[in-house]
Amino acid sequence: MSRSNNDLYEKPLTSTSIFEGKILKLRRDEVLLPNGKTGTREVVEHPGAVAIVPKTKDGHIILVRQFRHPIRQVILEVPAGKLDPGEKPEACALRELAEETGFVANKLQKLTSIFTTPGFSNEIIHLYVAEDLVKSDKQPDEDEFINTELYSPDQIRQMIAHGEICDAKSLVALCLAGI
Template identity: 75%
Template sequence: MSHTQTDLYEQLTSSERLFEGKVINLRRDEVILPNGRTGMREVVEHPGAVAIVPVTTDGGIILVRQFRHPIGQIILEVPAGKLDPGEDPADCAERELAEETGFMANKLRKLTSMYTTPGFSNEIIHIYLAEDLVESDKQPDEDEFIHTEVFTPEQIREMIASGELCDAKSLVALCLAGI
């Protein structure tokens, strides 16, 4: 049986904002499904984010360790942060790198953009490789408490294999950076 992509689309008929927060919004959409029936979709709206793989001059990778309330754990991640309204992702990457690590990148290269969980959210993360780092002021957000640590690529591969490094955006970013 042959299909075209048009037989997959859902037509939006109405949308209702259920919650408006600091980081996310939640809405409920009513859609007409490809088979003509009506369906409901709950959508978490997110402004987007960046994730950065900072590589030191000697090939080390800077990661951040922080407590993540939704999972109740301290985890390792690549530096990352939320886009401000209208902010260019590359500018956000530079800002977040400085805020979280105390470094600026003379060389910043976009690796990709990816949707984190398209089944229920529109969040997109723009992933960057940061090289030729120079020290700057580390100024984390007032509600952000993080430690930075430098790891070798081998240490990172071991932490991935053991499950110690388990953040999805970080795994994708490190893979795309060739770690």
């Protein structure tokens, strides 16, 4: 059954910038709700990002382990990074893969794009699989400290089952990549 969603839209009335940082911005919007009342929405603006599942010739997957300050934990995840202004997602994926893992991909396939937390952020992450990898020099940003690790698909499935990989973008990317 097809149905119009016009009865769900919120009309923006005002928008106030609250914070502008290095990575994100925060704004407060006043909206007209479908019932005619007004509401307030706090929105985190993000430039977008990419995440890559790098597959080696023998079918192993390269993951990165790093400390994530907001959750105060070291986690295992697929290589990822934010888009630079004007940068295309595919170019960003190739750049981030080389920076974080030291590999260059001769084959890059887009899996999909996902909204990470649409309840309060416009962040979109473009997910890729990288194959036909060639070793290069790892060049992390000067404030990034990353360990690169290699796992078989069976090991990754076990780690997911035991909660050792709990990063949402990584879980979606790995599942869509057939891991």
